[in-house]
Amino acid sequence: MNANTIRQVHDAFDQKKLSPTELTHEYLKAAKASKHNAYITIAEERALAQAKAAEQVIARDGRVPRERLPLLGIPIGIKDLFTIDGMRTTCASKMLDNYFPPYTATVVDRLEAAGAVTLGKLNMDEFAMGGSNENSAYGPVKHPTHSDRVPGGSSGGSATAVKAGLCLAALGTDTGGSIRLPASYCGIVGMKPTYGRVSRYGLVAFASSLDQAGPMTNSVEDTARILQVMSGHDPRDSTSAPRPPGDWIGALSKTPDWKSLRVGVPKEYFVGGLTGDVEKAVQSSLKWFESKGAQLVPISLPHTEYAVAVYYVVAVCEASSNLARYDGVRFGVRPKEALEAPDLAGFYKRVRAAFGPEVKRRIILGTFALSSGYYDAYYKRACQVRRLMAQDFAKAFEQVDVIAAPVSPTTAFKLGEKTSDPLQMYLNDIFTIPVNLAGLPALSVPCGEDSQKLPIGLQLIGPAFGDEKLISIAQAFEQGRRT
Amino acid sequence: MSHPEFEAVIGLEVHCQLATDTKIFCGCPTRQADGRSVADAAVNGAVCPVCAGHPGSLPVLNKKVVEYAVRAGLATHCTINPRSVFSRKNYFYPDLPKGYQISQYDLPICEHGGLEIPLKNGETKRVSITRIHMEEDAGKNIHMEGMSLVNLNRACVPLIEIVSGPDMKSSDEAGAYLRALHAIVTHLGICDGNMQEGNFRCDANVSVMPKGSTQLGTRAEVKNVNSFRYVEKAIDHEIQRQIEVIRGGGKIVQETRLYDADKDATFSMRSKEEAHDYRYFPEPDLIPLVIEKAWIEQIRGTLPELPEQKRARLVGELGLSSYDAGVLTSTISMSNFFDQALKLADKSLAKPLANLLTGEVARLINEETKEIGDSKLRPEHLAEAVKFVAAGTISSTGAKTLITAAWKTGDAASTIVDREGLKQVSDTGALETIIDQVIAKNPGQAADFKAGKEKLLGFFVGQVMKESGGKANPTMLQDLIRKKLSSI
Numbered sequence: 001m002n003a004n005t006i007r008q009v010h011d012a013f014d015q016k017k018l019s020p021t022e023l024t025h026e027y028l029k030a031a032k033a034s035k036h037n038a039y040i041t042i043a044e045e046r047a048l049a050q051a052k053a054a055e056q057v058i059a060r061d062g063r064v065p066r067e068r069l070p071l072l073g074i075p076i077g078i079k080d081l082f083t084i085d086g087m088r089t090t091c092a093s094k095m096l097d098n099y100f101p102p103y104t105a106t107v108v109d110r111l112e113a114a115g116a117v118t119l120g121k122l123n124m125d126e127f128a129m130g131g132s133n134e135n136s137a138y139g140p141v142k143h144p145t146h147s148d149r150v151p152g153g154s155s156g157g158s159a160t161a162v163k164a165g166l167c168l169a170a171l172g173t174d175t176g177g178s179i180r181l182p183a184s185y186c187g188i189v190g191m192k193p194t195y196g197r198v199s200r201y202g203l204v205a206f207a208s209s210l211d212q213a214g215p216m217t218n219s220v221e222d223t224a225r226i227l228q229v230m231s232g233h234d235p236r237d238s239t240s241a242p243r244p245p246g247d248w249i250g251a252l253s254k255t256p257d258w259k260s261l262r263v264g265v266p267k268e269y270f271v272g273g274l275t276g277d278v279e280k281a282v283q284s285s286l287k288w289f290e291s292k293g294a295q296l297v298p299i300s301l302p303h304t305e306y307a308v309a310v311y312y313v314v315a316v317c318e319a320s321s322n323l324a325r326y327d328g329v330r331f332g333v334r335p336k337e338a339l340e341a342p343d344l345a346g347f348y349k350r351v352r353a354a355f356g357p358e359v360k361r362r363i364i365l366g367t368f369a370l371s372s373g374y375y376d377a378y379y380k381r382a383c384q385v386r387r388l389m390a391q392d393f394a395k396a397f398e399q400v401d402v403i404a405a406p407v408s409p410t411t412a413f414k415l416g417e418k419t420s421d422p423l424q425m426y427l428n429d430i431f432t433i434p435v436n437l438a439g440l441p442a443l444s445v446p447c448g449e450d451s452q453k454l455p456i457g458l459q460l461i462g463p464a465f466g467d468e469k470l471i472s473i474a475q476a477f478e479q480g481r482r483t
Numbered sequence: 484m485s486h487p488e489f490e491a492v493i494g495l496e497v498h499c500q501l502a503t504d505t506k507i508f509c510g511c512p513t514r515q516a517d518g519r520s521v522a523d524a525a526v527n528g529a530v531c532p533v534c535a536g537h538p539g540s541l542p543v544l545n546k547k548v549v550e551y552a553v554r555a556g557l558a559t560h561c562t563i564n565p566r567s568v569f570s571r572k573n574y575f576y577p578d579l580p581k582g583y584q585i586s587q588y589d590l591p592i593c594e595h596g597g598l599e600i601p602l603k604n605g606e607t608k609r610v611s612i613t614r615i616h617m618e619e620d621a622g623k624n625i626h627m628e629g630m631s632l633v634n635l636n637r638a639c640v641p642l643i644e645i646v647s648g649p650d651m652k653s654s655d656e657a658g659a660y661l662r663a664l665h666a667i668v669t670h671l672g673i674c675d676g677n678m679q680e681g682n683f684r685c686d687a688n689v690s691v692m693p694k695g696s697t698q699l700g701t702r703a704e705v706k707n708v709n710s711f712r713y714v715e716k717a718i719d720h721e722i723q724r725q726i727e728v729i730r731g732g733g734k735i736v737q738e739t740r741l742y743d744a745d746k747d748a749t750f751s752m753r754s755k756e757e758a759h760d761y762r763y764f765p766e767p768d769l770i771p772l773v774i775e776k777a778w779i780e781q782i783r784g785t786l787p788e789l790p791e792q793k794r795a796r797l798v799g800e801l802g803l804s805s806y807d808a809g810v811l812t813s814t815i816s817m818s819n820f821f822d823q824a825l826k827l828a829d830k831s832l833a834k835p836l837a838n839l840l841t842g843e844v845a846r847l848i849n850e851e852t853k854e855i856g857d858s859k860l861r862p863e864h865l866a867e868a869v870k871f872v873a874a875g876t877i878s879s880t881g882a883k884t885l886i887t888a889a890w891k892t893g894d895a896a897s898t899i900v901d902r903e904g905l906k907q908v909s910d911t912g913a914l915e916t917i918i919d920q921v922i923a924k925n926p927g928q929a930a931d932f933k934a935g936k937e938k939l940l941g942f943f944v945g946q947v948m949k950e951s952g953g954k955a956n957p958t959m960l961q962d963l964i965r966k967k968l969s970s971i
Contacts, residue, residue, distance in 0.1 A: 083539045096538070103532045105539060204538040208767035237541050238769050318767055321573050324582020325536050329633060348575060370573070370762035379764055 004168060004218050006074055006225050010064045013073060020058070020073030024051035024117050027075040031119060031166045036142045036151075038161040040080045041088050042120040047075070050117040057115070071229055072115030077167035079158050080121035081128060081204040082108050082213070091204050092136040093126045095326045095354045097333055105202020106234045107171065107213050114229040119167050123157030126356045127323065128178055128206040130154050131428045134419055135358045142415070144186050146454060149412040152182030158216045159186035169217040169226055173203060175210045176311055177407070177432025180444040183216055184407035184457025187446045189474070190216040191223050194465050195439035196241035198227075199234030205322040207315035208239075210436040220445060220475045224248040227467070243465070251468035252475050258293035261473075264400030265296055268304035269431055273409045281448030281456040282406045288481060289404065297400050301392040304434055306385050308426055311433040313369050313382035320366025323359070327351060361422065390438040393463070402473055403461040406431055407444045411454035431459060441467040445474045447481070489729075490694045491722045492702075493657045493687060494649040495714075497664055498642050499674040500620065500682040501551045507619050507641035508542030508585065509533035520680065522623070522637045534639035536580030541768050544569075548641040549592070549772065551673040552617050553782050555643055556593030558667050558789050559612045563779050567592040569617075569766040574759045577633050578622040586644075587616035588763040592772065597648075599791055600663040601809035603655060610660045611648035618642050643673075649688065649699065654718040658711055661685060662813055665711075666790040669815040676814070678709050685714055689721040691729065700725070701735040705749055708742045717742040721749055793818065801833040810841040816856045817844075820865070827866035835869045835879075843886045859893025860886065867896035875956050881905035907956040911963065914947070914955055918967050921946045932968050940964060 003009045003018065012018035024047050031039055054073035058064055064072050078084065081091045083101035090096045104112075112118060125135040133141040133156025141156040143149035144163035151160040155172030159182035162170050172179040174192035183190025191214045198213045205211060215226035225248070232245030265286060270279065290296055326332035328351030338350035355363070369378035396403065408428055418425045435442040441464070444457035458477070462470040505512055511531050513521055521529035532540040556563050570588035596612035620642050622635035645664060651657045665683055668674040676683045690702035705721050708714045720742075725735050739758070740749040788796075790812035797808040811821045817840065824836055844865075848855060868882040877885065877900060888899045900906060908914055921943060922929050932939040943964045948955050 081539075083537070089538070091538070099538070101532070101537060101539065103537065103540070200539075201541050202539040205768075236543060238543050239541075239767075317764060321571050321583050321762070321764070324573060324575065325538065325580060327575060327577075327582060329577045330536060330580045330635075331538060344575075344577070367762065370764055372760045372762075375762075375764070 004165065006071065006168070006222050009074060009168065010066060010072070013058055014063045020051040020054035020117065021048065023073060024048060024075050024119070027119055027165075027167055030164075031161070034164060034166050035147070036144065036160045036164055036166070037139050038123055038141055038157040038164065038166050039077070039120050040090055040092065040123050040138050040157070043087055043118060046087070047117050047119050050112070051075075054115055054117065069115035070225060071111060073117060074115065075117045075119050075168050076111060077119050077122045077158060077161045077170040078108060079124050079155050079170065079172050081124065081173060082171060083202040083204070084108055084118065084121075087121065089121065089204065090138070091127045092124045092138055093355065093359065094137040095332045097137075099331065101202075103202065106199035106236060107230045108202065110229050111171070111226070122155075122161055122170060125154035125156065125178075126359050127204070127319070128154040128173055128175055128211075129319070129358050129362055131177065131181055131425055132413070132415075132418065133157065133182070134415065135356055137356055140415060143412050146412065146452070148414055149454070150185070150415055152185035152408075152412060154178040154182075155190070155216060156182045159183055159188060159190065162186070162188050162216050162218060169215055169222055171213060172216045173206075173211055173213050174432075174436065175206050175212075175315060176436050177429045179214045179216060180407050180432050180442060180457065180459060181429065183444040184446075184459075185412035185455065187449075187455030187457075188216055188218060189220050189223050189443065189445050189478070190214065191227065191443035191467075191470075192435065192441065193227060193231060193467050194241070194441040195436075196239055197231045197243075197246075197441070197465070197467060199237045199240050201234055201236040205318075207318040208322060209318060210311075210315060212436070220443075220471060220478045221252055223443070224252050224471045224475070227471075241465070246468055248468060248471055251471040254472045256294075256473050256476055261289070261294040261402070262297050262400040263289050263294050264299040264396055264403040266299050266301045266304070266396070266403060266405055268301050269405040273427075274406060275410050275450070277448075277450035278406050278409060278411065278456050281450075282404070282458060285447045285458045285477070285481075286404055288477070292476075292480070299396045299400060299403070301389070301396060301434065303385060303389045303392050304430075307389065307434045307437060308430055310382045310385045310389070310437060311429070312365070312426060313378050314386060314437070316362040316366035317370050317379050318366070320363045320370065323355075323363055326355075358422070386437045389434055393434070393438045393440060393461075397463040402470065405459045405461065407457040407459040408432070411450045411452075411456055435461055438464075440464055441470055443470055443474055445478055447477075486722075486726050488694055489691045489722075489726050490696070491652055491718075492649045492690050492692065492699055493651040493653075493718060495647045495651070495657060495660060496686045496688070497645045497647075497661070498684050499555070499645065499668050501548055501641040501643060501673055502675050503545060503547045503551060503641055505545055505547075506534055506639040507545050507548045507617065508639050511639065513640055521640070522680070524636055526632075526634045527636060529636040530638065534580075535635050536582075536638070542585060542766075544769060544772065545641065548617055549774070550782060551641075551671075552592050552615060552643050553774070553779060554671045554673055554786065555645065555668060556596065556615050557779070557783050557786060558671055559593075559596040559598055559615070559645070559664075561593035561596030561612060561615060563593055563774060564590065565774055565776070566590065567772045567774075569769045569772070570763045571766050572618075573762040576621070577631065578624045578635075578638075580622065580635055580638055584619060584621060585766050585769070586618035590771075591616035592774075598660065598663055598667070600656070600659045601794060601805050602659055603806065605805045607805065608656065608659075610650045610656075613646045613648050615643050615645050618644060649690075654715040654722070657687065657718050658715045659809075661711055661714055662809075663790065666813050666815070666818075670787055670789055670812075670818065672787075672815075678711070681709060684709050687714060687718050687721070689718055689725070690735070691722055691725045701737050703735065703737065703749075704739045705742050706739060706752065713742060713744050716747060717749060720747065724749065790818070797833075797837075801830065803833060803837050807837045807841050810845060811837060814854065816854050820855050820862055823862035824865040827862055828869050832869045832873060835872060836865060839865055839868060839882060839886060843883045844890075847887065847890050858890045860890045861893065864889040864896050871896070871900065875907060875909050875958065876900070877905045878907055878953075878957060880953070881907070904954070906954065908951050908954045909956040909959060911959070914951075914959060914963055915967065917947050917950045917955070918943075918964055921950060922967060922971065929968060929971060933971065943968070
């Protein structure tokens with residue numbers, strides 16, 4: 001299969017070298033044979049029906065109607081926290097082992113309405129809590145090329161599936177780096193749009209004020225093509241921005257004006273802890289920008305050091321509330337021993353044992369931080385610092401057009417390496433978290449490899465609603481570095 | 484129940500179900516096709532992913548709910564906050580599908596209002612309204628032998644909570660406040676006010692302190708009171724209970740108590756230690772609510788005449804008592820009924836009209852616990868009745884009979900008057916014949932009257948009334964009897 005971008009696939013469809021059904025079969029075959037544990041659910045029958053429908057459109061029109069159905073016949077995988085009517089949605093939790101939602105997430109609806117073929121639901125960290133995809137009740141996902149390593153998380157199944165050819169593109173979500181980190185570790189493109197550009201309706205919430213869905217793809221171009229379909233106001237989501245979808249595809253051909261481009265380099269992101277190979281790859285990327293004529297501007301984001309602390313207050317507080325509905329009454333599995341509980345409190349206790357340890361840890365932290373007498377010291381204070389962090393970025397973007405930084409201090413680490421030390425795991429998100437707290441757009445684009453051929457991602461961060469500009473710059477970077 | 488050395492302090496929290504067409508955070512209707520509440524629809528037949536709290540679903544605020552809350556705020560002289568915030572109230576209960584209720588906490592939509600309430604002694608009193616906030620209702624647990632079931636039809640139905648200051652000192656005042664508030668929300672058309680169905684329900688915060696003290700006592704919250712009468716009884720009970728505890732050397736503990744109407748007593752539901760820590764925080768799924776001033780003014784322009792204004796008009800323009808005016812404006816149906824009847828009669832008949840409504844009609848409403856509009860009585864009946872009385876055609880007792888009959892049958896007033904034989908004897912000749920007979924039968928009393936025992940006039944009027952079968956025109960009677968007796 002050498003057609004691994006949307007355009008290549010559509011060209012092959014047009015030239016009748018490939019049909020949607022053939023392509024879907026190939027991906028399903030690979031997904032089923034794979035040992036990566038990337039899928040939780042493979043929806044073979046449904047996918048083949050969608051592929052057949054795509055085939056009929058092409059047969060009728062003689063070619064792919066790219067304007068009307070821009071994703072026709074494109075096999076995609078969906079992180080298992082987007083709802084699809086009638087398809088099991090587990091969030092990689094035993095708690096939702098039996099959950100079949102009665103409705104479909106807006107983004108999935110939009111992708112399928114554009115002709116996409118949904119192959120199935122992808123593995124992840126339980127309720128998107130984790131950075132290595134080891135927190136899944138359905139087992140860890142393996143790195144696509146180094147099977148003893150993690151793919152990153154929480155959208156690890158999505159990243160591995162794209163890189164290993166188990167789907168052409170995938171949907172992920174990013175609450176503190178959950179798209180960018182696995183994209184970086186697996187060597188693909190992953191973008192978290194500005195908070196509010198993509199609907200959250202049908203995205204099972206981890207931390208509502210931080211969660212944002214985005215594509216994970218083999219190229220910047222595919223990311224733009226998918227966002228063109230996904231983004232735009234959704235009346236079902238009050239936090240979705242009341243704006244037109246934007247011209248993502250147009251941004252692909254908009255070459256940056258290098259002479260006037262100012263690239264911000266935050267000093268707080270180039271500190272000890274950054275491994276040599278990562279630093280080297282990122283510095284060489286910066287040099288490339290400079291070689292094109294862009295100006296590198298040292299900047300400071302002084303509140304960066306508080307990011308992890310702020311994040312682990314805000315996110316866990318929201319999570320403790322968002323996950324309250326899994327109480328075994330309406331949602332959540334109801335084990336036999338729960339039904340034998342002497343009272344309601346005992347019932348809840350036995351039901352909620354189904355959460356994994358990381359989820360429990362965060363629910364307890366969040367419940368504590370919101371409790372009477374602690375709210376001001378934790379949640380309220382965290383929100384205040386969060387605003388300061390957003391101001392840091394706003395100030396920086398008065399001087400620069402884009403910020404370039406590493407995605408993670410390291411490349412993909414070994415399975416089990418950090419599971420015993422949650423704090424080490426949390427610090428892994430240090431470069432991605434500030435972006436979520438500030439609601440900004442950011443993406444990870446491959447920029448090199450370490451000595452063990454493990455991919456390294458470059459993070460590009462834009463001002464709020466500057467998503468398309470990021471696409472232009474990332475596209476130029478990806479194309480320029482390739483040649 | 485007198486306890487002169489103590490003073491009670493009462494504040495009320497009233498939950499009003501708003502009469503919007505759809506729920507507060509989703510498009511589900513609040514009423515079935517036949518107009519009945521969805522609470523009575525097929526169990527869990529009136530829910531969607533949003534009100535059932537499905538993972539991934541999100542709330543979208545119903546603008547009509549905001550408009551209704553603003554109406555309530557304007558009618559109770561509140562400040563409408565240009566920016567208010569929804570918060571999550573977190574607690575576990577099976578009828579709460581999301582594990583939290585979306586409500587408003589530190590930034591409610593309305594604050595700092597107040598209400599003039601009419602008291603029984605004819606005076607009025609101002610009760611402050613601390614805040615009004617919007618929130619969603621929960622579902623309902625149904626307990627059966629060996630299991631409990633949950634019906635979510637009511638989940639996400641819009642409510643406003645109206646919180647008064649601790650300004651009331653007796654159950655009478657609390658009752659008057661509650662009635663005044665009920666009248667307002669029904670006049671505004673934002674709540675149907677049905678207390679049996681729980682569409683207008685109330686929790687009472689009650690404490691007592693030594694008379695003259697400025698230090699408020701520990702309060703207990705009495706929940707689950709769903710009629711005006713029960714609220715008054717529950718408060719009286721709670722005051723009495725607290726005084727007995729204090730007199731017995733005990734201490735009041737802060738707790739939530741449940742009123743049991745069957746036993747007519749309150750029972751402890753949970754103590755302060757067992758109280759929920761609701762872990763309020765701003766609802767991240769909803770953006771802060773910003774209300775434009777122009778919209779508030781536009782809503783103000785659509786407010787109907789409110790009970791308070793109407794009471795002032797009834798007292799000032801029509802010369803009614805403040806108490807009568809209070810009763811006449813207690814519900815929108817009573818209020819409209821009075822207006823229509825007055826239009827059909829005459830402004831000069833306002834007082835007798837008010838008397839009929841606050842007397843006979845109020846009695847019928849009470850006895851049959853139904854609204855005036857649910858009977859067969861029409862404004863025409865009232866207008867005719869007072870006109871008949873004014874013309875001397877029927878007596879005021881006859882008017883009551885007429886109203887009672889009309890309430891049941893709805894027949895035309897004149898038909899009822901004929902059928903029930905209510906017409907008064909106003910024919911001088913016929914009356915004189917009866918008077919002559921009565922005087923002839925009671926010569927001793929006649930002589931005493933002539934000797935100066937004026938009081939005996941009443942005796943003669945009564946006797947003649949009796950002889951006439953109650954149909955003699957009482958106003959004519961007095962003159963005729965006096966004339967006859969003096970001419971003996």
